[in-house]
Amino acid sequence: MVEHRPLTAFLTHLVLILGVFAIALPVWITFVASTHDELRMNQAPLPLWPGEYFLANMKQTLFGSGLSGTEQAPVWLMLLNSLAMALMISTGKIAISLLSAFAIVYFKFPFRMGFFWMIFITLMLPVEVRILPTFEVVANLGMLNSYWGLSIPLIASATATFMFRQVFLTVPDELLESARIDGAGPLRFFFDILLPLSRTNIAALFVILFIFGWNQYLWPLLITTDTSMTTIVMSIKQMLEAAEQSPQWNIIMTTALLAMIPPVFVVIAMQKLFVQGLTETDK
Amino acid sequence: MADIQLKDLVKSYGPTEVLHHIEGDIKDGEFIVIVGPSGCGKSTLLRMVAGLETVTSGEIAIGGRRVNELEPSARDIAMVFQNYALYPHMSVRQNMAYGLKIRKLPKDEINRRVEEAAEILEIKQYLDRKPRQLSGGQRQRVAMGRAIVRDPQVFLFDEPLSNLDAKLRVQMRLEIRKLQQRLGVTSIYVTHDQVEAMTLGDRLMVLNGGYVEQFGTPIELYDRPASMFVAGFIGSPAMNFLPTEISAGHATLPGGGLLPVASSYSGAATLGLRPEHLNEDENGPIAIEIDMLEQLGANTLIHGRLHGTGHSITASVPGHANDGIGSIRRFSAAAELTHLFDTGSGKRLDI
Numbered sequence: 054m055v056e057h058r059p060l061t062a063f064l065t066h067l068v069l070i071l072g073v074f075a076i077a078l079p080v081w082i083t084f085v086a087s088t089h090d091e092l093r094m095n096q097a098p099l100p101l102w103p104g105e106y107f108l109a110n111m112k113q114t115l116f117g118s119g120l121s122g123t124e125q126a127p128v129w130l131m132l133l134n135s136l137a138m139a140l141m142i143s144t145g146k147i148a149i150s151l152l153s154a155f156a157i158v159y160f161k162f163p164f165r166m167g168f169f170w171m172i173f174i175t176l177m178l179p180v181e182v183r184i185l186p187t188f189e190v191v192a193n194l195g196m197l198n199s200y201w202g203l204s205i206p207l208i209a210s211a212t213a214t215f216m217f218r219q220v221f222l223t224v225p226d227e228l229l230e231s232a233r234i235d236g237a238g239p240l241r242f243f244f245d246i247l248l249p250l251s252r253t254n255i256a257a258l259f260v261i262l263f264i265f266g267w268n269q270y271l272w273p274l275l276i277t278t279d280t281s282m283t284t285i286v287m288s289i290k291q292m293l294e295a296a297e298q299s300p301q302w303n304i305i306m307t308t309a310l311l312a313m314i315p316p317v318f319v320v321i322a323m324q325k326l327f328v329q330g331l332t333e334t335d336k
Numbered sequence: 337m338a339d340i341q342l343k344d345l346v347k348s349y350g351p352t353e354v355l356h357h358i359e360g361d362i363k364d365g366e367f368i369v370i371v372g373p374s375g376c377g378k379s380t381l382l383r384m385v386a387g388l389e390t391v392t393s394g395e396i397a398i399g400g401r402r403v404n405e406l407e408p409s410a411r412d413i414a415m416v417f418q419n420y421a422l423y424p425h426m427s428v429r430q431n432m433a434y435g436l437k438i439r440k441l442p443k444d445e446i447n448r449r450v451e452e453a454a455e456i457l458e459i460k461q462y463l464d465r466k467p468r469q470l471s472g473g474q475r476q477r478v479a480m481g482r483a484i485v486r487d488p489q490v491f492l493f494d495e496p497l498s499n500l501d502a503k504l505r506v507q508m509r510l511e512i513r514k515l516q517q518r519l520g521v522t523s524i525y526v527t528h529d530q531v532e533a534m535t536l537g538d539r540l541m542v543l544n545g546g547y548v549e550q551f552g553t554p555i556e557l558y559d560r561p562a563s564m565f566v567a568g569f570i571g572s573p574a575m576n577f578l579p580t581e582i583s584a585g586h587a588t589l590p591g592g593g594l595l596p597v598a599s600s601y602s603g604a605a606t607l608g609l610r611p612e613h614l615n616e617d618e619n620g621p622i623a624i625e626i627d628m629l630e631q632l633g634a635n636t637l638i639h640g641r642l643h644g645t646g647h648s649i650t651a652s653v654p655g656h657a658n659d660g661i662g663s664i665r666r667f668s669a670a671a672e673l674t675h676l677f678d679t680g681s682g683k684r685l686d687i
Contacts, residue, residue, distance in 0.1 A: 231423075233387075234408045235435035
């Protein structure tokens with residue numbers, strides 16, 4: 054639908070600009086807050102233009118003790134923890150769901166559909182629902198305060214399994230037959246044919262799952278007591294409540310800014326594959 | 337190179353038997369076409385030879401070796417699929433080399449074979465393209481190239497030309513035939529197109545409903561069809577069938593005409609007449625009331641009904657025609673070019 058009336062052009066642009074503004078303004082304020090000192094941030098009105106403390110704030114946040122007067126881990130460590138958790142969750146989820154989808158689509162074994170529906174039903178059981186038993190299991194396995202404890206309970210994924218199942222179902226049977234005649238065994242077929250064909254879907258899923266993993270809040274909060282295992286998302290909340298003093302907005306906002314960077318980087322780096330993976334149906 | 341034996345081959349899906357006791361001996365280097373309407377089991381038969389379908393009972397032997405239990409890759413065959421089944425993420429070269437790579441052939445040997453096959457098929461300039469950058473005909477060549485590089489004992493073709501346009505199909509048909517003669521590899525080719533079958537095959541196996549109707553050379557099938565099914569399937573336009581009463585070397589047509597036939601049979605039968613064997617004859621016994629004319633240029637197809645009855649009948653006459661709808665033309669047919677079939681079983685009556 055292409056219309057060339059000035060009024061509609063004006064209105065559509067207005068809506069778009071308002072939308073951009075609504076999304077960009079908080080990010081801008083976060084950035085501005087990270088460039089002022091603590092004193093300025095506690096005065097009204099809030100500054101709208103950057104100050105000159107950006108590098109100093111950055112240094113204190115990343116490598117200093119962060120918030121003064123608390124026992125927080127340095128933010129670079131939290132970033133690392135978050136990165137490790139997000140990467141383990143996303144790669145783990147993708148690896149496991151690829152394999153289970155492969156088994157369900159290409160192998161005939163008893164109760165095949167039964168297993169599929171069992172996996173499917175776990176859609177109804179996110180971490181929040183099974184939090185007590187899962188905590189119990191993780192605690193008994195001695196995985197509290199470890200990367201394994203942070204990631205493994207979140208790795209099983211019905212959504213991803215289901216998605217890869219649909220992807221594999223669109224791969225023509227002839228490819229499998231052709232590979233069989235060429236002498237490729239199941240694993241060879243999986244790695245040589247199926248994986249390259251699902252490349253874009255894997256990328257799209259990786260983006261979604263990375264952000265899902267990065268944004269985990271409740272689960273890390275529960276199972277990490279050691280400050281060296283804190284993730285960045287939970288620390289932002291903790292910073293707000295820290296101590297009796299007024300919140301140090303410059304540091305908190307610098308942390309928030311840092312927390313935004315990796316997901317943004319992942320989205321930008323994988324943008325092309327991501328869009329292909331979600332839209333392309335042709336195999 | 338190898339011969340292929342099919343011995344008492346049966347295929348069932350659960351309680352449903354889809355192929356019934358297929359027998360066939362295919363000689364080394366022969367080009368066999370399996371032809372039949374859709375759903376007759378021809379692709380299933382081919383896939384059983386390929387090893388993609390299991391054999392319920394009976395035996396398949398390639399080069400004297402029983403292959404029932406062998407994996408497709410161990411049967412030394414190559415297959416060309418209807419939709420080409422090229423690996424979309426690999427270049428043409430990789431597609432052709434994939435099977436050889438798995439067999440762990442040395443790199444320079446693989447390269448040599450790929451180049452050689454590309455040379456034969458004239459696809460050298462496409463070797464580094466992806467399948468999606470190629471046209472249908474080029475993809476078909478790549479699929480054949482993939483079969484050739486394996487240097488197999490048997491080629492299997494599963495309706496390889498049905499996705500191509502008519503002109504390309506005719507051209508590829510000739511190329512496949514030439515290629516097969518040049519390489520001398522035993523081939524089985526499945527199609528539903530009887531013209532393709534006639535032009536390609538050394539011998540044709542006509543399948544219908546899981547039964548072999550007839551297995552012979554194209555000319556045998558055309559001249560002496562073993563059943564009404566084969567008679568109707570082979571030849572274009574299709575053979576006309578008329579119910580008749582045979583006595584004393586004559587067939588009494590519906591409507592009363594008397595046509596001499598080369599048979600001593602007597603009793604009711606179905607008379608088969610090919611449209612191209614009807615000759616115009618002012619005193620002929622076959623009177624056609626014209627319903628429609630199909631002008632093909634070189635000849636004209638006259639579709640109509642046997643005068644005074646409801647039996648439709650088609651005749652092919654050379655040159656042009658411009659008879660009005662409803663006008664009548666008379667034809668006769670040579671006795672030795674008539675076919676008689678048992679009305680009940682559809683089998684040929686050879687007496």
